[in-house]
Every structure is written in structure tokens, then in C-alpha cells.
Amino acid sequence: MSNQLKSALTLSVLLALGACSSDDDNDDIGDNVEQPDGSETQTISVTLSSAQEIPVPTGVPAGASGAADVAVDANGVVTATVGVSNLSGAATMAHIHRGFAGSAGPVLIGLSSDDGGTTWTVPEDARVLTEEEIGAFNRGELYFNVHTETNSAGEIRGQIDAGNATTFSVLLENISTTETLGVASDSTTQAVPLSPGVFIVHRDAADSPLLLPRDAANAGLEAVAEDGNVALYAEAVPGSVPFNTPVGADAPGPIGPGGAYEFTLQAVDGDKLDFVAMFIPSNDWFYTATDADNSLDLFVNGQPVSGEVAEGEIAIWDAGTEIDEEPGTGANQVQRQAEANTGDVDPDTRVSSLTGRGQTVNLNGRVLRVTITPQP
Template sequence: MKPVILGSLSILFLSTVLTPVGQAAESGSTLYAPRVPSAPTTTIPQNLATIAAIYAPRAQRNSASRDQTSTQFGSRILAQNSLSSTRYNAILQQIESNSAQSSLSQGKLVRFKVRIENISTKDEFIASNGTKWTLDFSPGFWLVSNQTTPLFKAREQDRGQGIEAIAEDGNPTQLAQSFASQPSGVFNTAVGATKAGGIRPGQVFEFTVTATPGQKLFFVTMFGQSNDWFYAPRESGIALFDTSGQPIQGDVTTQVQLWNAGTEVDEEAGIGPTQGPRQSAPNTGVAENGPIQAVMLQAPYAQTNQVMRVTIIPE
């Protein structure tokens, strides 16, 4: 769904509805399934709080109070069938170009599209035994929060909320359960794919979040050819608004790192027998009980900006 706002007038479009339908595992499961876009609605919500409630993630919609004192739209209701097609489209373009700024000025949620691309190539990496291997990213978990370190803190052990499960087995289910009361969700289906799973070279994850100034984005996805490595923003997250309160946009890959969860003893990347693609069952490797820390290897596969691109665009 995409909100577009001009003054106090809002028009809702239904472009994609996300519906939970299963359990995620290393190969993922469809938690969100796209529906066919529908035509623009001609029913105008009666207040701006309605829009905020509709666009908030499920957990937030269930728990957030509804602001019943929001600005009313008034007596002039704009509907598509009251305008010529040319005039209607012109108005939509004008509204869309100012939507993020209008939302911000009224203290409302801004919607962002987050895009995670696997920019590595097939068989790009070669292990010490000569084996060529390909890097996949697992289904992942996202969270929007104004907390400083909600998921983990460097040089401290995993908190048992689900980092271990996703870092070792690519399973975001426990994280989703741990943060179900907060704006959060799972991404597990590549753009254009019909089945859930990780993303291979050339594939992309996309998901949308909504946030207000002061909130930050956190996400986690497994480095698939490892025992317990994962990608995530710096522990403090990615600020979704700049210091002046404007929505950020563009490439934010430099704010994403490769982390070692410290929960399983490492084997050589790409060939370890208890790593995700080759282990006989989840949680199979030797327990380590170490702290979470950044992976400092100089190998090409350990350089985030050589295998991943992350962009954020306000809508």
C-alpha cells in the first residue's frame, strides 16, 4: 500500500498486500505473498490516523492507540470518478512528489522501500581445496525501532532472541516471535520468485517499512556459506531520517557489516560440513559460546560492499 498526501487529503492505493502463511526455515517459507494490484480506491478514510494505522506493521496496528483527534478531511471529497483521467493523473503526480514531506510535516509515518541485492556471482569464490562456491543470503528479519541496540551488542553474547537461529540456519522465525509486539517482519521471497527461500547472485529481497523521525532500521540475514555469520547494520541501526528530520534515501551499504554470532565454531567458508548448505540438520555444529563481533577477514567474500548492495527509498 502506498500513501500519497496533499495537505490534509489522502488517497490510498493498494499495490501489494503482505499476508503471513507459514514457517520460515533455512530455505524460507512464504510469510508474505503478493496480490494483484487493484484500482485506486474512491473511498476516502475519514482521518489521517486511519492511514497511519493501515500502514503500520501488524504488531503496531494491534497495539498502537488510534489518534481520534487527527485533522478531518472536511466536506470536499476527491474521488477518481469526479475528475477527467488527465486531471486525476496530474493531481496524483503532484501529490506523490510531495508525499514524504507532507507526511513528515504532519508527524505521520513515512513509508520506505528497502532493497537488498546479492551482487556476487556464481562460483565466484574458491576454497583452499579448490572447491568453487556461491554465496547465498538467507531469508531475513527486519525491525524498526528507536532503541540503540535492540538485536545485539558487539562483544556481548547472543541474547537468545533468535540471532543464533538465523546466523546458523537462516531461520528468522524466532526473531519474528521475539519482536512480534514491535514494528517488524520477515523477508523471504526474492523479487519475481514464486517460492520462498534465500537469494542467489543477481537476486533481490525487497520489503517496506514505515517509520517516524528518530526511528532506525535493523535487519539480519545469514551469510549462507558459514557456521554462524550474518549481515546486519551496525548494532545501532540505520537512521531513517537525517538530523533535520528528513527521510534518508540512497545506498546505505556502508552501514551494513558481516558479523560472527559467536555461537558455533567456525569452519572454512564454503566447504564446512556443518555449515548451512551441508549440515545434516539445523543447529548441528560445535557450540562456541563466544561474543558477537565483526568479521575482520580480508577475503573478498568478507567485504560486504563486494557481495551486497542495500538501498532505501522513501515512497
């Protein structure tokens, strides 16, 4: 193993700051999955508990609980009633948030109470859900969160599972070797470590939200592409979810050859997947999907895709935030920089593929393999 790779793989702490396409050739069609009829209004019953909360609440009585009924119509109008009991104190706020189970996300709708916090409903003047947010509802990405004075971040939570989604497992494997990256200045080769990253499930967008705005990187993309830090994406792009702990590891960190990240997601017909992960021996390069909307189709003709993603559907991109040094050698690259977010600002701020910016990298083989598998 090269010294550069050893150095990169010791950067678990720095790179773990975020701990807090339509090509049918790679789409093997899975079993038929019935998808929801958008013209129907579903009413869903939800159980709220402290066990679902992120972060873990404190001082919660054993009997703390909640029950809710929620419905979303085809126009995005939400109706809901939430009843809570046996909390550590009176409920101070209640909301509908966006976020998959096990992650915290932004508020979409604030609820109101007329009885001192025991019962909460959607106000008549509440905003309607966007088409994208209706998709999030159908895939089980919304949740109730009830707050108290003792647990201001939330004391009980309930995931809103419409039962419409297919669960997918996504495996990102580092298949580079010590011969993969050619370094012209000293005629050596290196492996290519990859950083923790972020994924998003979305739909009906002209481009992946992870990469917007394309004229200059958002704060989340800059942090991942320069330092492997996934912490800033949650605020920069609502709905984004980090992946940071390698398969078989107990703590967040980068992956070298043979390493992998794996995550699961829920999706419905029309949903797409994108992800970003840092190409570590660089100043601000990252891997992402590279088709017309920078996303991977999760369904084809209404059926879930299954199998290895074609090599051409994933590519290295430049975040346009830091001037590029020779890959694998630069003093301002994450393995060698004195501290995070150092290096001169790139005058070309476009978020674009290397090809789009007229750049190249000397790779002697593949670095990343992505496999998508629908679950039974």
C-alpha cells in the same frame, strides 16, 4: 554456477521455516516531510474489519465490523474506545498490539468491556507506552485486535495509522558472482547466497534490538544466522518483521547472484532501521548494519534519506553460536548439514563483527547492496 551454489539454492524449504548510520555520503535528501509535534495529542479514528486480520479468520459474518477512536499523549498515556458489531459471537477479548499491517505482533495493552463485549476501553490502570512505543504509534505500527470464541487469534482488526509516517522501500540485492568467495583449501571460488531475514524499525536505543543481548545471541538471531529461519524472531524481539520471498518469486527462499528481497516500512523522524540476513556459506554469520548503534538512519536533519547505503555501513557479523568452519566447505553449514541447528557450540558467545572477533573472510568483491527509497 558452482555445485555449492546450486545446492544452496535448493534449500528453500529449510531456509523458509520462517514463512509463518549517519554518513551523509549515501544520504540524498528527499522531499520535505512534515513530522508530528510530540507535544500534541492526536485522536485517530480507526475502522476494524476481518480483511485486516492475520491469520485469516473463519466463519465471520459479512457485516462484522468495528470502529474506534484512540489518542496517545506525549507521556504515552493511551485513551481509546472500540465498538464492535455483527461478529460471529460475543467478543471475548480486545487488545492494542504492536505490528505493521500484514504482520501479527505482541499485545501492548489489554482493553476491558462493561457491556458484554460490544464496547471496549483502555482501563484506568493500563500501563503507559514507552518512548519507543510512542514512535511505533506515530509510524502506524500499532493495531486493534478483537477476539471471539470462533476466532481466538482475532476476528476483526484495525491498523492505527496516525498519518505521520513516511513510507520507504528497502531493496536488498545479492551482487556476488561465482568468483566472490575464495576457498583456500581447494583454491576454488563460489558465489554467496543469502537467506531470508528480519528487519526492525526502532529509535532511541543504544544498539539494534535484533542483536541484543550482545554477550549471547537471542533465539531469533541464532535461528537466522545458523539456518536462515526467521520464525523465532517475532517472539524474541517484538517489532521485528520477516522478509523471506525473493522479488519475482511465489514462495519463500534464499537469493543467489542477481536475486533480491524488497520490503516496505513506515517511519518518522528519529527512526532507524536494522536487518539481519544469513551469509549462507557459513556456520553462523550474517549481514547487518555496522555503525555505532547497528542501525541505518532513515532521516537526516528531519528529511528522509534516499539512495544506496555506503558499503562500509554494512558488514558480516558472527552470532557466536556455532564453531566456525572454513566458509563454503563446512559439514555443519546449512548446505551440507544433516539437519538444522547442528554443529559444535562456539565457546566465544559474543555477538560481534568479524573484525571485532579478529576473524576474516576471503571475499573478492561485494555481496550485498542495500538501497533505501522514500515513496511519494
